[in-house]
Amino acid sequence: MSLIHSFKLVLAPPHPAGKPFLVAGAVVAVVGLALPYTAARIIGVLAFLFVLFCFYFFRDPERVLPADDTAVVAPADGHVVSVMQVAPPAELEIGAEPRWRVAIFLSVLDVHVNRMPVAAQVTKIAYHKGQFVNASLDKASDKNERNALALRLPDGRTMAVVQIAGLIARRILCHAREGASFAAGERFGIIRFGSRTDLYLPPGIVPVVRVGQTMVGGETVLAHL
Missing domain, CATH: 2.70.70.10 (Glucose Permease (Domain IIA))
Incomplete structure (x- = not known):
């Protein structure tokens, strides 16, 4: 597998089923990082990491079928x-x-x-x-x-x-x-x-x-x- 193909696999657009998790995680991350409190910022960082994980988990790459009708x-x-x-x-x-x-x-x-x-x-x-x-x-x-x-x-x-x-x-x-x-x-x-x-x-x-x-x-x- 080439490096370019590996990047395309990891960075593939997310499946629609991941949208609720991505939106919720992004909101918590933005709010948490914006507040001037240590605990809030820790939560914000964790939420940001959660968003990155969801992007990876829900990735939905295109696939190419084999040239074989059977x-x-x-x-x-x-x-x-x-x-x-x-x-x-x-x-x-x-x-x-x-x-x-x-x-x-x-x-x-x-x-x-x-x-x-x-x-x-x-x-x-x-x-x-x-x-x-x-x-x-x-x-x-x-x-x-x-x-x-x-x-x-x-x-x-x-x-x-x-x-x-x-x-x-x-x-x-x-x-x-x-x-x-x-x-x-x-x-x-x-x-x-x-x-x-x-x-x-x-x-x-x-x-x-x-x-x-x-x-x-x-x-x-x-x-x-």
Whole structure:
């Protein structure tokens, strides 16, 4: 990765979901630094640092899809913590047959924007309340708060992508709606402050990634249809 590309990644414009945090932090920073009191100025400095962190956390860089119409791209940045065959979430009603699932853990340092893995239509969205255990653990797929999307490909096959809250993350945002169609790599949501994204491939499709591999949302190829 070139130095210029690294700067572009760090300085990418923030996602709209970060606006409330950025505005609130900026107001506190300005007021705190303007007051002639030591305690107020300390708060102002801390608020300024918080604004810088939010600019970094909510960054939303542009991504370039691979030149391969059969590619299934990563729905999130992060690293792979699990590759195994399991049944998709029952609430999506896309069958109980085990299929390959790739689980991606997002630390607070990763880009947290979620992207569509393929061109598909959202057929069902199911929100499930749950716990907030460490998202890197395998049990997070079943135990944690999650938002699951069932996807139908143009050829009729089904997939699923699941946004999962983590130990720190407490807010899953999804602007996708049932019946809406998305292009591959298109943004559909974000999870605030550390999380996990699971991708359930169509039956019979085998992933081409391994545990520990680093993912770039919208660019890294996870499988081929």
